[in-house]
Amino acid sequence: MKKKIIKKLFQRSTSKNTNKEQSNADDIELKKQKIHSILDDNLNLFKSIYHLPHNTDVKIRELTIRSGNRRAFIMYIATMADSQNIQDGIVAKLIEKEDPSGKIENIASYPVFKTSSTIGDIVENLNSGITALFIEGDPQCYLFETTQIRGRGIESSPNEVIVKGAKEAFGEMLIDNLALIRKKIKNENLIVESKIISKRANNSLFIVYQKDLVNDELLQQVKQKIDSLDADAIPDLSILEQYIEARPRSLFPTILYTERPDRASAYLEEGHIVLLMENSPGCLILPATFWSLFHSPEDHYLRVPYGNFIRILRFIAMFIALFTSSFYLAGTTFHIGMIPPDLLMAIAGSRERVPFPSLIEVLLMELAFELIREAGLRVPSPIGPTIGIVGALILGQAAVQANIISPIIIIVIALSGLSSFIVSDVSMNFAIRMTRFLFILSAGFMGIFGITALLVCGLFYLVSLKSFGTPYFAPMTPHYPSSKDTTIRHVPMKERFRPGYIQSKDMVKKGKD
Template sequence: MLRDMLKLFKKQQNKKSPQGQQSVGEQSELKEKELTHDLQSNLTILKKLYSIPDNKDVKLRELYLEGLDKQAAIIFISTITDIKSIEEHILKPLTENTSGKKQIKDIVSVQLVHDNFYFKDAVKEINKGNAVLLIDGEARAYVMDCPDFQSRAIEKPDNEILIKGPKEAFIEKAVTNISLLRKKIRNENLMVEAVEISQRSHNDVFIVYIRGLANEKLVSNIKKRLGRLEVNSIQNLSLLEEYIEERSYSLFPSILSSERPDRAASFLEDGYIVLLMDNSPDSLILPATFWSFFHSPEDHYLRFVYANFTRALRMVAMFITVFTSAIYVAITTYHAEMIPPDLLLAIASSREKVPFPAVIEILIMEAAFELIREAGLRVPSPIGPTIGIVGALILGQAAVQANIISPIVIIVVALGGLSSFAVSDISLNFAVRLIRFVFIFSAAMLGIYGMTAIFVAGLFYMVSLKSFGVPYLAPMSPSYKSSKDTIFRKIIKNEKLRPGFLKPADMQKKSDEA
């Protein structure tokens, strides 16, 4: 009985599937057709493609043009089109026109009007928020530029917070983001090119670079990578990043993400390439080196001494995050002779009642710290800081009183956890936090020798990494002709060269006399 029911179900599915495939095939066939001179036949095809009148936000308005003595129709999607612009700049001029000699482009007053001759092109323009005008007797579609996608206003950055510097951030509208860049770079050579990357959603990626400055081979390489993507849908830059990066499984990020227009503009002026996309409140900057993630946008807004002081603090904080817990495990487990006798006795007395070895203590507290950090991020903002503070205090105090964790472990883990917040870039922050666990396990197995081996192997690995052909540790290794902006920066007036590893068309940022 069950087998008969399964066979019947399979037959029904087989009967249904050809029909589904046929409907999709019919749609693709209709899109490939050319527009005809007959208005009603064109409208019939468009009604089929957009399922009119079932599709409620797709509007079709038929009208008679007295001046041209012709029937016409305008079709648009009301939720993504500027209705006021259609009424004032398209419908009103068309209905009030009395001259039969004027062209459509001379009658309407929208910013941009162009012709399309295939249904697939007309449909693509309608989906972009434009209005399409069809006229009886003409085998073309007039595309009127009037998109109006909803978006939020320009706000302050959430992740890259600065004390000094501009307070603008990118939003989810690519047109607005491009305007923020053009406000900072008023140059006719600032190029904005679009590449369609998704076959079903038809999302565009905007490639922004300065012509005559960016390396043409690098630009063409990025265009080829984007053009080779065969994906149904890529909605934002965070998803696109995984498709175009060279080593998807690497712990170290190879593409820099920034939500600050001023930072993106400074990279553009050095010869980098910026990617923008609708639905993404940030930009992708490529190629990226390790130093791009280490630097903060505020480094060049602060005075020379202050900026280098904060960079030194950031580098120290990074080493504390990676090595503090591992050093504690290595010394207490294998190298007790390295600790002064008084401190050794204090550590031994604090760990006297603790039943776990040092590595288990560290792992328990590291995992608890990560859980508290994650919980503080995911809960609503008014509760998040409270959970972090109260959770850390209660868990730490209770663990010490229950003799599960020794007090010195609380200090070690808290020091490493707090230092990790000094790494501002979220991708590098995750990398540092994960590498910390690698060093803890190496210290538990081989002590300082294991940590040294992992550190040397990690350096070899970082040297082997490349981002779009650029070595990851450049210009430190290998050495390139540049302003040497690595751990410390120079005075701004002495930064006269652009990064040599980008091979820009113009290496000179400032003249020698400046």
């Protein structure tokens, strides 16, 4: 009996999948066809495609064009198009204006975006906010650029905060994002290519590069990776990043995400490739190295001594974030002889009544710090900082008084946690925070030897990483000719070369010899 039920369910499921595949195939075949010259056929066809009258934001208006007394209808999505301008610039002109030539270009106030006769192309434009005009007896459709999608204005970046420099950041409006880049790079060689990267949602991706700088092999590699995508919908750049990166399970990122147009423009001027999408308040920069992920956008706005001081401080903070907890754990567990006697007595006295071993103590406080950090980010902004400060004070003080942890652990964890905030890139920040736990576990089981072994293995792993063929630690290792902007940077006058690992068409920056 059970076997018969399972068999029926399987047959029913197979039948549904077959019908769905047949329906998808029919839709694809339909979109390849041309529109009819008979107006009523086009009207019924597009009503069927957009499921009218159930689809309430899709508008169709039938009218008679005064010039030539021809029947016609316009179609648009009201939530994505400028309805008032459609009425004033297209509909009113078609009804009222007489033109001897009868050309739509001469009648409508709106310029014709383009003409098309393919059903799929017309549907794709309608879905982007374009208005379509169909005329009786005309085998082509007239498309008007009437897109008006509301979104945020141009604001400052919440994640890449700087003291000195430009404050503009990308928003969800693609046209504004492209304008911000073109405002900084006034060059006819700046190319913006468009590609459809999903089958069902028809998400558009824009590839931006400098034609006279970009390496053609790198550009072809990026395009092949994008063309190989097989997904129904990729709505955001953060999701696209996971599709195109070489090692999506790696702790360390290999693609740079930034919300700042000045940073994107700087990389474009070096020969990199930038990816943009509608509804994504940022861009992806390809390829990316460890140094590009580690640097801050503010480094180049500050004078060289100040910028290098911040970079050195950032390197020190990275090592503090990675190794403070693990070295404390290794010293108090395995290498007591390395600790000065006075400090050892102070540590032993503070841990006298603590019931847990040092490993459990450190892990508990690290997890508590991460919980407080995430809680402060997720709650509404007015009370976020309050939760972080109050939570840390109350939790730390109560834990010490209850003899669950020792006071010195509060100092170690606070120093380690605060140091991790100095890395501005979100992905690199996550990588450092997660790697810190690996070092703590290795120190808890093998002491300094465990830390050293993990560090060596980690360096081997990082050296093996590549971003679209570019080694992760380039141009330091392997060595390439460049401006040597790695750990420290030189004065701008000395930065004569573009990164050698990009192999751009013009390696030398323009300037005096």
